[in-house]
Amino acid sequence: MPAAPRLKDVVRAEEGEIYDIELSTDLLKANQLLAEENKQFLHEYGVKAIDVMGSIGSGKTSLIEKLVELLKNHYGIAVFKGDLTTTIDAELIARHGVQVVAINTGKECHLDANLVGKALKKLDMSKIQLLFIENVGNLICPAEFSLGSDKRVVVISVTEGPYMVVKHPFIFMDADVVVVNKIDLAQAMGVDVKQLEKDAKTVNPKARVVATNCRSGEGVEKAAEALGLLQLRG
Amino acid sequence: MQSVLEEARKHEAKKVKEVSLVVGNLTFLGLEQVRFAYEILTKDTIMEGSNLLIKESEGIVKCNSCGYEGDFKYEDNPQYHLPMPTLHCPKCGGVVKIVGGKECIIESVKLVIK
Numbered sequence: 001m002p003a004a005p006r007l008k009d010v011v012r013a014e015e016g017e018i019y020d021i022e023l024s025t026d027l028l029k030a031n032q033l034l035a036e037e038n039k040q041f042l043h044e045y046g047v048k049a050i051d052v053m054g055s056i057g058s059g060k061t062s063l064i065e066k067l068v069e070l071l072k073n074h075y076g077i078a079v080f081k082g083d084l085t086t087t088i089d090a091e092l093i094a095r096h097g098v099q100v101v102a103i104n105t106g107k108e109c110h111l112d113a114n115l116v117g118k119a120l121k122k123l124d125m126s127k128i129q130l131l132f133i134e135n136v137g138n139l140i141c142p143a144e145f146s147l148g149s150d151k152r153v154v155v156i157s158v159t160e161g162p163y164m165v166v167k168h169p170f171i172f173m174d175a176d177v178v179v180v181n182k183i184d185l186a187q188a189m190g191v192d193v194k195q196l197e198k199d200a201k202t203v204n205p206k207a208r209v210v211a212t213n214c215r216s217g218e219g220v221e222k223a224a225e226a227l228g229l230l231q232l233r234g
Numbered sequence: 235m236q237s238v239l240e241e242a243r244k245h246e247a248k249k250v251k252e253v254s255l256v257v258g259n260l261t262f263l264g265l266e267q268v269r270f271a272y273e274i275l276t277k278d279t280i281m282e283g284s285n286l287l288i289k290e291s292e293g294i295v296k297c298n299s300c301g302y303e304g305d306f307k308y309e310d311n312p313q314y315h316l317p318m319p320t321l322h323c324p325k326c327g328g329v330v331k332i333v334g335g336k337e338c339i340i341e342s343v344k345l346v347i348k
Contacts (some may be wrong), residue, residue, distance in 0.1 A: 018251055019345045025237045027338045028261065144262050144336075166311075166318050170260065173321055173332065202309055204321050205329050 034113035038148025054155030056137030059181040062214035110141035143171040157182040165199035247345035260335035293335030299328035
């Protein structure tokens with residue numbers, strides 16, 4: 001009896017025979033590869049990209065608006081604004097005179113590298129050095145999809161209660177900077193900002209944690225510094 | 235499914251008997267939902283009725299300072315429902331990096347060949 005053929009050599013097998021085939025296909029790799037492409041593309045143009053993630057209504061847009069105000073004389077800035085629908089926030093940011101591309105995901109709860117890649121094609125890359133990518137408000141899914149950014153920020157606010165970090169530890173593990181926003185409301189909410197900061201530090205000792213009030217602008221400069229944006233602008 | 239059907243086409247399979255997945259427990263994939271979606275999506279394809287085996291792989295962290303490799307250090311605060319995983323090294327307290335548990339891999343498929 002001839003030796004059994006090796007799996008890969010099989011062309012025709014016998015009727016009804018079952019074959020076991022090793023695949024090792026990583027299904028999440030596709031996004032990873034696209035993210036790498038985005039990163040390379042951005043680096044070719046010398047653009048620093050910051051992925052701003054965070055809960056719904058935590059102040060991601062306000063933080064970006066304040067950072068844009070602070071930095072727009074020093075950088076050419078563009079903003080990608082991820083939302084399920086509407087361009088309300090995109091228009092808010094556009095008032096500051098920077099390039100804005102609204103990314104409407106329709107039903108998806110996060111941005112992915114493919115959508116960001118598409119949006120990159122709409123930018124005049126020669127005019128920018130800094131790109132903010134505002135993710136869809138969500139503390140869960142965005143953690144799974146890297147976009148090709150250099151830094152990731154997670155924004156939470158005291159109005160979401162005292163347990164935002166402990167309930168979603170994984171997104172904080174991906175963060176370079178954690179922003180705790182709306183600290184002016186901490187007392188009214190009965191939320192201890194220090195405890196939130198401590199939780200973030202416990203989950204991710206590498207992350208810089210900054211407390212802000214993005215309405216008044218308190219702490220925004222610190223956030224910019226934590227993101228490495230003040231050193232660069234000189 | 236695309237990957238499995240592609241593989242089945244390559245081998246001229248008439249039916250897919252079994253699919254083995256490895257899902258890292260640091261992904262945000264709910265296994266119950268994956269099974270539910272699998273059943274619905276495979277309907278009317280050669281994958282219908284096939285067995286879906288799912289192995290969960292654990293999250294693994296690695297410490298650059300002391301070389302530790304293994305499970306997270308957990309912060310066990312009785313106030314919280316579950317111990318909270320952290321990026322502190324359980325051995326030396328240094329900072330660790332996640333090196334495993336974020337994958338979702340089709341490990342193998344069993345095909346019935348014509």
